[in-house]
Amino acid sequence: MLRYNHEGSVKQTKDKCECRVIHDEKVNEARQKSLEDWAIEDLCQTFKALGDVSRLKILWALEHQEMCVCDLAALLCISESAVSHQLRLLRTLRLVRNRRAGTILYYRLADNHVSELISIALEHIQEPRIEGQ
């Protein structure tokens, strides 16, 4: 066991924290293989976008067909404003796209990533519990 000085993020270079470390080599290896801050942040935002009941329902619906804002609001039984707010977030993260037809905006999934992510997560939650763990 030894004491270890951590290098904080860029914002906190002055106040480094001191923590216990049991396996120095493991921590060092993890440090070397760690993702860049921007990647972690982007990953986090992507998963966070999927981690909401309303947005999940929207994405699942768009996986089968394109839909407009008010239809999605009807499906989820929440206000069109709420749907619009969520769609903006999903657009920002490039998870959905839209096409305009007059005053109506039809939304669809941006690419296959969402489908793949949901598919794997479905596998996970449906996996049978293992005894003794």
Place this chain on the structure above:
Amino acid sequence: MLRYNHEGSVKQTKDKCECRVIHDEKVNEARQKSLEDWAIEDLCQTFKALGDVSRLKILWALEHQEMCVCDLAALLCISESAVSHQLRLLRTLRLVRNRRAGTILYYRLADNHVSELISIALEHIQEPRIEGQ
């Protein structure tokens, strides 16, 4: 355009909401293909677990090697208590497991799902921006 009565969740069967619907057939089809409530909720919790910087860093570290609580705390530069709280959540969702060696608990990923999910999300965030959208 027509008015539509929505069936709320089990908890709110009494106060059904009335919303605009443009494409009745789209909404009906989406209703038929919609996931069960428990599946949506489980999916949501799984993605929510991945949608946090600390937990993502933990999972990414465990993808390469098993680690104990205090090493993870040292890596993330947060308290061991905070790590323990997050690991409990990840354990509950069967995303990680542990093995005991004396007083030390070594954590590892429970299966390949986490790796696959992160891998696809990495693809997504690294995808080049498309102009005109």
Place this chain on the structure above:
DNA sequence: GTTATATCTGAGCATATACTCATATAATAG
């Protein structure tokens, strides 16, 4: 038994966030 180490857990708090409401914008019809 006592002591030390590693981890866990509940409570409290500060921040994040998902919604509602009111209003603004964009496209179409007249």
Place this chain on the structure above:
DNA sequence: CTATTATATGAGTATATGCTCAGATATAAC
């Protein structure tokens, strides 16, 4: 131009959540 429809947006608010702190638990050594 005005009116209507569909959507977007900013502000405010109630809830959710990630952390710290204090204390509890589990294992090993003595």
